[in-house]
Amino acid sequence: MLSFLHYHLAMTLLKPNHVFLRAPFLFIFYLLMLPSLHCKYDPKYKLCNQPFKCGNLTNISYPFWGGPNRPQECGRLGFELTHCEDETQLPRIKIEDLDFHVSNINSQELLHTMNIARSDLWDSPCTDYLHNTTLDYDRFSYVQTVRNLTLYYDCPPALHPSIPNNFTCKINGTSNDLAYYLDDSLSRINVPEKPSCFIEIRVPMFWEGFDVMPGNGTAKVERVLRQGFQVEYSAQWDLCRLCSNSNGSCVSNATDDSFLCLCRDGVFNPKYCPIDHDSKFNMKWKIIVGVLSVVFTILSMSTVFYLWSSHRASVNEESKNEDVEAFIQNIGPLAVKRYKFSAVIKITNSFKDKLGQGGYGDVYKGHLLDGFPVAVKVLKESKGFEDFVNEVASISRTSHVNVVTLLGYCFEGKKKALIYEFMPNGSLEKFVYIDSNQLTTPHLELEKLFQIAIGIARGLEYLHRGCNTRILHFDIKPHNILLDENFCPKISDFGLSKLCTRKESIISMLDARGTIGYIAPEVFSRNFGRVSAKSDVYSYGMMILEMVGGRKNIDARVSHTSEIYFPDWVHEQLEQDSDLGLVNAVSDEEKEMARRMVLVGLWSIQTRPSDRPSMSKVIEMLEGSIEALQIPPKPVLYSPVRSLPPDSSTLSTLG
Known part of the structure; x- marks a missing residue:
């Protein structure tokens, strides 16, 4: 493996416009490269790469340790x-x-x-x-x-x-x-x-x-x-994956059990090993390189520094573009077209028609060459490479009537954009909340909201069970539900989603993610249970309670004393067999729909994930007999508002 300097020297020498520099630089390049052929692995690195073996169990490594071959620092406490x-x-x-x-x-x-x-x-x-x-x-x-x-x-x-x-x-x-x-x-x-x-x-x-x-x-x-x-x-698998990909060995600090990455030269790093960190000069080649490099020192160092500075940015961006292209080609069965940013400008008519904005960036209306209307989300430069790839990777694996369709993407340096099918009625958010001060947008009829709730449930059930790869969304809320011309709901915004195998039901995450008011308790604290598809069920339950109640369950802007928690109130009404008194439910049929949505919502926000229904069960509860729906136990409600600053409405840490 070439070192950092070797790599950039090699790339410089391969540029056609630097032919006149090749002869002296090739000479130095080979001198620098030869010692790397004589590198030796550190004994600690070799020791921690020895697997634990016992009977039929072989090739057991991190985080396990024990026996004569694997000391404690090669694993983790408790293993x-x-x-x-x-x-x-x-x-x-x-x-x-x-x-x-x-x-x-x-x-x-x-x-x-x-x-x-x-x-x-x-x-x-x-x-x-x-x-x-x-x-x-x-x-x-x-x-x-x-x-x-x-x-x-x-x-x-x-x-x-x-x-x-x-x-x-x-x-x-x-x-x-x-x-x-x-x-x-x-x-x-x-x-x-x-x-x-x-x-x-x-x-x-x-x-x-x-x-x-x-x-x-x-x-x-x-x-x-x-x-x-x-x-x-x-055992901190995200860090271990980074370490292994850099040819390091996953180990721990024997003092505090914190994660460390052991490189081949015996150096410990907190995450991963630098490129060719383990190559060492032996004394013979140090002398040879020292003597022969004197002649070329001034020319080589000044030229290398200039070329490295001028090409560093372009090499990094080209590498990222190639990584994204390769990743997109391997993420699923759907063909996702890549557009140049100049094409994005044409599609949006120079970003003339702005549909909305948010923490992720701005959304514009546009048209493809055939006149097909699209919505173009232009991500802010501060949005990272992982956020972008995460959304493309997730949504490219889907094909469902209740999941928004990704038509293309753009990635050029810091410019990132996603091109979706256009949803004429915008997000569900503007149709849900009843506000006497804003009469321009009507509240949808309860029957329409009921059909929207079923459509969202089908979309989530597909993400959890219908895809080749299970997708957990982690940000289900009215703002991320888009409505087409017929008010058919489509789940959107997969920036915080996680991919897992079909057989996997529980996942590990380093940090919380989602929007306050919709985040399941276990996402904040593992004391409530393990993070799984049931975390999306919780968000769905909070959302349909808002849909039927016409108001936010939790408002992060209000004080603790003035906060009224709608799930608390509606549960008390059900226990007392009282009329829910919802303004949007007039007829007996509408009242039954409202009661059905409330019961499903309360079951979905149970504190323990194991007490919540799956999305398949949610669909069955919404479409089945009302008599079969029982009033759930009152959950030990957990409101993230009480433990976070009032101005923190969204968490988006990727683990």
Whole structure:
């Protein structure tokens, strides 16, 4: 690999207009390049590239460490693997003072899981270590195919005939009556009709097939306890990906466990390794280069500096343009046309007809050469390369009647633009909120809003399940819902979206993103749960409550004392079986639509992601029988307004 100076020397020598400089520079170039052939890897780098091996588990690397080959600095705290030499030939890991057998580790680009089982319950449920199973939630989280198996100890069947799953085992030589209970939730503190047993412990397990598993109670329980359960583990994968792409090794600081990137020359960097950071001159070539370079020092250094300065900007921009072009060509099945910025100027008639503006940039109306109307979003120069690529990558994978169509893009240096189909009725925002001081834009009839709500739900369901790659939007709100001439809704603005595989249900993010008032609690704090497609469901629920109520649920501009939280009020009305009294619902049919939207909205904003319906279920609830819709529990409402400055209305940190 060429160093930074080697690279620019090479690029300069390949320019046709510098032929007269080639002879002396080629001589220096080869002298500089030869020592790089003699580089050696640092012992620490070689050590941390040695995988952990145990039985059938091979090629296990970051964030795991342990054994004779991988010291702690090669991994992260909480990921030490031990006891490979025992009869099971399985490594063990300690999590929250509990010892677990590790039977499988799956480390893919977007999915990092492992199968673990409690070591004290590996041979038998008859343990004297009666403790619940807990996880270090900063590093581990349950996957969706896990539920609890609750074991009750000293639980005589005669006292609790309603609990059929009884069996007996010996603990410390004494017979003990046990029972087990299957719990659908991992987070329930108590189960219904809890027996008055001596003690209970909860153990996660795979749920598939347990109910139909052959054998008596003891055999079934032993089988699932040994099978264990699956967890996802996190270890700052975004930083590790940057480090690996620069040929570094992902490690950690042994003092504070912070992420570090170990380069091949033994130097630690916070994110990634500079190009050819590991190449070293040996003494012989230092002397040769020093002697031979004297003749050319003045000419070479002055010329290289001039050429490097003049070409640095153009090389960087050309490289970015090539990166974008290559990325666009590989992101999906749809052909997205690239336009020059001069063509964008013609399409918009020199940006004559401005439709709106925002933090991302300005939107203009334009026409393609065939007269087809389009909307052109010109991004501000401050909007980064990642924001631009993120939106193009997401929306180019879609083709749905309720998702806006991307027709083209422009990327020339700092000039970035996106060309969409034109939506004559603009955004849903101007049709939702009832304001007595602004009578120019009418509020839509409830039946039309109901159909719009169903269309948005179908669009989101498609993004979550219908695409080849699952797309999480993270900024669902009325402003980002566009309406065509027939008021058909289309989801737009994918600048904050995240891509994940079809099988992936939970993702990792470094920071919060979205718009205050619509952000799910778990996006702010992982204490509420894991970030997933259910985070979009929360935003959707807040939005349709605003649609049916004709007002914002949360206004970041008002004081705490004057703030009225609409979901709170409407939940109380439902519990009291009162008429919602919504101004837009007149007929009985409209009142039923309003009630249906309110119930779906309240279910969608439940605090725990697991309590919210999927978008498929939301569509079923909107189109199904009203009698089947129950009033949801009142959520422990979480308003980001109370923890952020009043002028902070949008978060857009990309992780």
